[in-house]
Amino acid sequence: MYRRGRTAVAVAVAGAGMLLAPGCSSSDSGDGVEGTRAVGAPVGQRPDGDGDPFWVNPDGTAARQVAAYEKAGRTAEAARLRRIAEQPTAEWIGPENPEAEARGFTEAAREADRTAVLVLYNIPHRDCGQFSRGGAADGDAYRAWVAAVARGIGDRRALVVLEPDAVPHMVDGCTPRELHEERYDLLNGAVATLVGLRNTSVYLDAGNAGWGRPDRVPAALRRAGIGRADGFAVNVANFYRTRESVAYGKELSAKVDGKPFVVDTSRNGNGPYESGAPTERWCNPPGRALGTPPTVRTGDPSVTAYLWIKHPGESDGTCKGGPAAGAWWPSYALSLARATPR
Numbered sequence: 001m002y003r004r005g006r007t008a009v010a011v012a013v014a015g016a017g018m019l020l021a022p023g024c025s026s027s028d029s030g031d032g033v034e035g036t037r038a039v040g041a042p043v044g045q046r047p048d049g050d051g052d053p054f055w056v057n058p059d060g061t062a063a064r065q066v067a068a069y070e071k072a073g074r075t076a077e078a079a080r081l082r083r084i085a086e087q088p089t090a091e092w093i094g095p096e097n098p099e100a101e102a103r104g105f106t107e108a109a110r111e112a113d114r115t116a117v118l119v120l121y122n123i124p125h126r127d128c129g130q131f132s133r134g135g136a137a138d139g140d141a142y143r144a145w146v147a148a149v150a151r152g153i154g155d156r157r158a159l160v161v162l163e164p165d166a167v168p169h170m171v172d173g174c175t176p177r178e179l180h181e182e183r184y185d186l187l188n189g190a191v192a193t194l195v196g197l198r199n200t201s202v203y204l205d206a207g208n209a210g211w212g213r214p215d216r217v218p219a220a221l222r223r224a225g226i227g228r229a230d231g232f233a234v235n236v237a238n239f240y241r242t243r244e245s246v247a248y249g250k251e252l253s254a255k256v257d258g259k260p261f262v263v264d265t266s267r268n269g270n271g272p273y274e275s276g277a278p279t280e281r282w283c284n285p286p287g288r289a290l291g292t293p294p295t296v297r298t299g300d301p302s303v304t305a306y307l308w309i310k311h312p313g314e315s316d317g318t319c320k321g322g323p324a325a326g327a328w329w330p331s332y333a334l335s336l337a338r339a340t341p342r
Contacts, residue, residue: 043085043086054159055114055115055116055117056086057088060311062313065330066085083337084313088117089117089312091105091116091117093118093119093122098148102151102152103153106118106152106156109157117159118159119161119164119309120190121135121164122142122145124142142190146189146190150196150197155197158197158200159200159305160203161205162187162203164205164237166205168217171207171216172212184224190225203231205232205233208236209234209245214252227256230260231260231261231262232261233263234252235248237267238267238268239282244271258302263303266307267288284315291306294307313328
């Protein structure tokens with residue numbers, strides 16, 4: 001359910017001024033950002049401070065949308081979208097050029113003296129055949145892909161969220177049992193590879209506060225390598241409020257040797273959607289809002305950081321009028337920004 005759509009990935013190294021332009025698509029007429037670069041838009045890093053260590057992509061999709069709106073004279077929309085463009089969001093590493101992407105993002109972050117937040121989402125048999133189905137062709141292909149990501153990161157600072165849904169989908173039975181042994185092996189291997197990097201921290205995905213069988217998640221996390229990981233992630237691409245997510249995370253933490261966790265707060269400002277079919281409430285729900293901006297100042301030693309792991313404005317899938325999973329959807333991005341109190 002989380003795949004990011006990319007029609008192209010441009011990773012160019014040009015010193016301190018390097019800009020990265022992951023491709024995107026738009027379903028909103030006149031709002032497309034293909035070919036638009038945010039070079040002239042004042043989107044950059046947030047002020048230095050202990051609570052703001054994460055890298056803002058100055059040429060991310062939202063930043064380029066801001067530039068497109070400004071060029072078209074749509075200043076009100078541009079101002080609203082700055083609420084997204086000026087925040088650090090995670091970069092989801094694609095399947096085709098993992099080493100180049102990981103290197104490009106982490107080099108740009110290093111030039112800005114920031115930490116890159118990366119998501120690895122390429123496990124075989126991903127998403128149980130749903131909107132974001134796919135992943136590596138087999139175990140060997142996945143191991144090679146993870147190794148390429150690790151080479152790309154090198155000794156630069158990175159926080160990695162590892163494989164959204166991979167563990168929870170084994171817990172809830174969505175992933176067939178005959179695939180579990182290989183998946184646990186692949187997750188363990190990925191954790192071992194990534195924690196071996198000097199300045200990389202690794203957080204295994206652990207589902208969300210609405211997951212049906214939270215009592216089974218700790219054992220699955222242990223089998224997946226949580227003992228070597230830095231912690232786990234909750235609420236990735238979901239909408240549960242921060243207090244609910246923290247309570248869920250603390251429940252899990254107590255059962256996995258006190259491991260800390262990160263919370264995706266990107267779209268949880270209004271909490272989860274409670275209308276319509278329960279199986280699709282998570283998919284492009286209306287009336288949602290941006291959540292707490294990314295920070296390590298959580299006020300709770302159990303919570304490493306609040307992060308924007310899902311990119312606000314990227315579709316969850318072809319539901320409620322949305323484009324393909326991961327595709328940029330300007331009107332949805334604007335709706336999130338409009339619904340967020342200043």
